[in-house]
Amino acid sequence: MSLEALERRVRQELEFLNYPARNWVPPRQRDGVRVLDVLIVGGGQAGLAACFGLRRERIDNIEVLDAKPAGLEGPWIDFARMVTLRTPKTVTGPDLGLPSLAPRAWFEARHGAEAWNALNKIDRRDWQDYLGWYRRVLGLPVVNGVRVTEIRPDGDLLVAVLDTGERRWARRIVLATGLEGGGRWQIPAIVSQNVPADRYAHTAQAIDFAALAGKRIGVLGGGASAFDNAATALEAGAASVDLFVRRPELPRINPYRWMENVGYLGHFADLPDPLRWRMTRRIFDMNQPPPQDTLWRCQHFANFALHTGSPWTGLGIVGDAVAARTPKGEFAFDFLIIGTGFTVDLSLRPELAALAPDIATWADRFDPPAGEGHAALGQFPYLAPDCSFTAKQPGTHPHLAHIHDFTFATMPSMGLTGGSISGLKYGVRRLVGGIAKSLFTEDAETHCASLMAYEELELLHLDGPPP
Numbered sequence: 001m002s003l004e005a006l007e008r009r010v011r012q013e014l015e016f017l018n019y020p021a022r023n024w025v026p027p028r029q030r031d032g033v034r035v036l037d038v039l040i041v042g043g044g045q046a047g048l049a050a051c052f053g054l055r056r057e058r059i060d061n062i063e064v065l066d067a068k069p070a071g072l073e074g075p076w077i078d079f080a081r082m083v084t085l086r087t088p089k090t091v092t093g094p095d096l097g098l099p100s101l102a103p104r105a106w107f108e109a110r111h112g113a114e115a116w117n118a119l120n121k122i123d124r125r126d127w128q129d130y131l132g133w134y135r136r137v138l139g140l141p142v143v144n145g146v147r148v149t150e151i152r153p154d155g156d157l158l159v160a161v162l163d164t165g166e167r168r169w170a171r172r173i174v175l176a177t178g179l180e181g182g183g184r185w186q187i188p189a190i191v192s193q194n195v196p197a198d199r200y201a202h203t204a205q206a207i208d209f210a211a212l213a214g215k216r217i218g219v220l221g222g223g224a225s226a227f228d229n230a231a232t233a234l235e236a237g238a239a240s241v242d243l244f245v246r247r248p249e250l251p252r253i254n255p256y257r258w259m260e261n262v263g264y265l266g267h268f269a270d271l272p273d274p275l276r277w278r279m280t281r282r283i284f285d286m287n288q289p290p291p292q293d294t295l296w297r298c299q300h301f302a303n304f305a306l307h308t309g310s311p312w313t314g315l316g317i318v319g320d321a322v323a324a325r326t327p328k329g330e331f332a333f334d335f336l337i338i339g340t341g342f343t344v345d346l347s348l349r350p351e352l353a354a355l356a357p358d359i360a361t362w363a364d365r366f367d368p369p370a371g372e373g374h375a376a377l378g379q380f381p382y383l384a385p386d387c388s389f390t391a392k393q394p395g396t397h398p399h400l401a402h403i404h405d406f407t408f409a410t411m412p413s414m415g416l417t418g419g420s421i422s423g424l425k426y427g428v429r430r431l432v433g434g435i436a437k438s439l440f441t442e443d444a445e446t447h448c449a450s451l452m453a454y455e456e457l458e459l460l461h462l463d464g465p466p467p
Contacts, residue, residue, distance in 0.1 A: 042176035044074030046418030053432040067147040076128040084121035093424030153399035182409025200336035213237035218333035226339025268415030383413035386434020
């Protein structure tokens with residue numbers, strides 16, 4: 001099947017499933033300006049899937065904003081440096097159960113069934129192309145090159161301030177801003193306070209790898225992105241790459257493979273707090289190993305060295321080099337790559353900074369048993385079942401219930417949702433169902449009045465059928 005034929009089938013299937021067909025959310029205006037039913041911040045995989053899910057429920061008054069140019073949304077092109085996705089090729093999610101929208105359907109239409117059968121994992125650039133096709137074939141209302149700088153309440157609405165000076169009024173806002181959407185990428189103080197900014201970069205930043213040819217590179221971090229960047233530097237001709245991991249040995253078990261089951265993905269959010277805390281703490285403590293092919297990608301090079309049990313205990317400039325001290329010796333580098341992930345702290349998000357003091361975290365809601373504390377986990381927002389924020393002081397700040405977190409920061413409350421491809425299938429269902437329910441119940445009096453005034457005749461003739 002060609003891509004054009006697949007697109008026709010998508011449209012046909014959507015037509016077959018288009019029941020009920022009419023919109024049902026009453027339109028609203030503020031000062032003569034249309035009020036959005038839902039504003040989605042982030043046009044990557046999570047924002048697109050959420051938009052499609054809402055439209056399937058006939059909530060069509062939506063806008064999706066993304067800070068990046070079209071085709072660069074998410075991490076896949078600009079700073080994801082893996083070769084393939086880390087999830088199995090059979091993953092579904094953005095399709096929301098529509099077979100013709102599944103990644104496999106698109107891949108086979110573009111590359112053929114034999115190519116799919118021979119495929120191990122989906123190339124990250126193919127995934128970006130799939131998302132671009134998904135956006136186009138569904139006609140999703142995405143505006144690129146626009147950043148939300150502030151969200152605040154305005155009566156019973158929310159207003160989003162944009163970096164263009166414009167504003168958007170909305171009844172609900174969905175934050176689909178990815179892994180770092182609950183805080184920011186993390187640079188350890190030992191690096192930022194002791195090394196000039198032009199001598200290091202975080203793995204999520206733009207890096208001129210061609211300029212690293214012939215250089216000695218030090219990489220800090222044991223996650224997959226640290227290894228991806230190490231491999232990219234080696235492939236660009238780095239003289240040497242040394243990767244340092246705090247743990248005494250690399251983790252070898254990936255809890256995400258366990259998490260990929262219907263029970264966890266669909267119903268983790270329904271568990272009591274002690275179980276959600278214990279399970280998430282275990283997942284965080286286990287951490288993820290780098291994929292096998294990613295480790296081998298580095299080990300292919302004789303000038304790669306892995307140092308476990310080797311945190312940086314000292315760092316500074318000595319002569320022209322960046323000198324790193326570890327429990328196992330001292331090293332000299334020309335450039336550092338920092339793969340230490342991100343920190344969750346809503347006050348660090350510009351769009352949430354003014355609201356963050358009022359948003360409940362897990363530390364506000366749950367006191368873990370002795371020996372089960374986890375300071376970082378306590379910083380995550382404590383979310384309602386529809387992924388919305390809750391107030392630090394219950395019963396206050398009702399606008400927080402109208403802001404829905406669909407980032408990695410949902411993890412201890414919801415499990416995998418918008419922050420992971422694996423979580424989209426069930427996360428979108430929970431998010432969309434919650435928004436639809438809240439919009440309908442909020443407008444219950446309006447719907448009731450509409451019913452009371454309903455007089456459209458169905459039975460037109462009482463005198464028998466025509467001859």
